[in-house]
Amino acid sequence: MATAPTFQPFRLALVQLGNIGASKDDNLRHAKDMLVKAASPEDGVKPNLIVLPECFNSPYGHQFFPEYAETIGFVTNQPYDVSKSKSQSVKLISETAKQLSTWILGGSIPEKDETDGKVYNTAIVFNPKGDLVTIHRKVHLFDIDIPGKITFKESTTLSAGNTLTHFDTEFARIGVGICYDVRFPEMAMIAARRGCAAMIYPGAFNLTTGPLHWELLQRARAVDNQIYVAMCSPARDMNALYHAWGHSTVMNPMGQVVATTEEQESIVYADLDPSLTTTTRAGIPVTTQRRFDVYGDVSEDSQRA
Numbered sequence: 205m206a207t208a209p210t211f212q213p214f215r216l217a218l219v220q221l222g223n224i225g226a227s228k229d230d231n232l233r234h235a236k237d238m239l240v241k242a243a244s245p246e247d248g249v250k251p252n253l254i255v256l257p258e259c260f261n262s263p264y265g266h267q268f269f270p271e272y273a274e275t276i277g278f279v280t281n282q283p284y285d286v287s288k289s290k291s292q293s294v295k296l297i298s299e300t301a302k303q304l305s306t307w308i309l310g311g312s313i314p315e316k317d318e319t320d321g322k323v324y325n326t327a328i329v330f331n332p333k334g335d336l337v338t339i340h341r342k343v344h345l346f347d348i349d350i351p352g353k354i355t356f357k358e359s360t361t362l363s364a365g366n367t368l369t370h371f372d373t374e375f376a377r378i379g380v381g382i383c384y385d386v387r388f389p390e391m392a393m394i395a396a397r398r399g400c401a402a403m404i405y406p407g408a409f410n411l412t413t414g415p416l417h418w419e420l421l422q423r424a425r426a427v428d429n430q431i432y433v434a435m436c437s438p439a440r441d442m443n444a445l446y447h448a449w450g451h452s453t454v455m456n457p458m459g460q461v462v463a464t465t466e467e468q469e470s471i472v473y474a475d476l477d478p479s480l481t482t483t484t485r486a487g488i489p490v491t492t493q494r495r496f497d498v499y500g501d502v503s504e505d506s507q508r509a
């Protein structure tokens with residue numbers, strides 16, 4: 205894998221999007237309006253990277269995924285022509301990234317792959333020219349059953365992705381996961397060991413696991429790996445079938461909350477600082493104290509990134 209770009213200071217914005225309803229056109233229009241708003245904070249410092257939440261163009265629920273799914277047709281290491289894309293969401297977020305001249309991690313959308321007929325939960329990443337640089341298909345599907353609290357089975361209609369995803373910007377290498385992926389420490393561990401400055405997870409926790417684990421998991425991934433970790437949720441809508449936790453958050457490599465919010469629609473800004481990563485790693489040097497003679501290095505055996 206190529207050497208990671210040097211981590212430079214950069215500004216991240218998380219759009220905790222509200223009003224995600226049945227109309228995809230309305231959802232996309234509102235996502236665009238909020239991206240435009242996020243690009244113009246009050247202090248005038250435009251974010252380098254703006255993130256949307258999981259499933260920003262459709263209601264969240266396995267029954268909705270096939271109906272809202274779009275064909276993207278992205279193949280790693282092959283040129284992708286957005287103007288010929290069949291995906292309405294890809295076209296719109298691409299156009300917005302270009303208009304704002306900023307990176308956009310377009311949360312996730314239900315994606316139908318025409319070659320295998322399967323539906324995935326897929327994040328889409330655009331550079332400031334509007335090119336689709338990579339996609340990430342959720343690797344760990346959200347299948348849980350906590351009796352009397354929450355039962356959810358994404359695998360009813362979704363298939364799992366099989367690759368890890370990192371992308372290089374002019375300011376850092378960034379790792380991508382989606383929501384439930386945050387529970388699997390290997391993904392963040394591999395990303396950190398391959399030079400990612402941050403792991404970003406569009407996500408939509410709920411009112412049971414949100415208060416229990418949302419912040420804890422981000423804190424854990426950040427402290428384990430001494431990286432920044434961010435999660436971007438939809439706003440909570442008590443009229444929707446799924447009640448998202450909200451609380452989009454950015455955690456620093458010391459495991460401290462840099463920026464967060466409550467459950468309503470909002471935009472969270474954070475300035476990511478490479479010198480904090482450096483001092484964290486120098487002060488608590490776990491990155492050089494690992495005992496790979498006693499246990500394996502999971503980043504060595506994972507080829508797919």
Ligand SMILES: O=C(O)CCC(=O)C(=O)O
Nearest residue numbers: 346383384408409410413
């Ligand atoms: O892990 C959790 O508790 C929630 C995960 C989730 O909502 C998701 O993967 O969409």
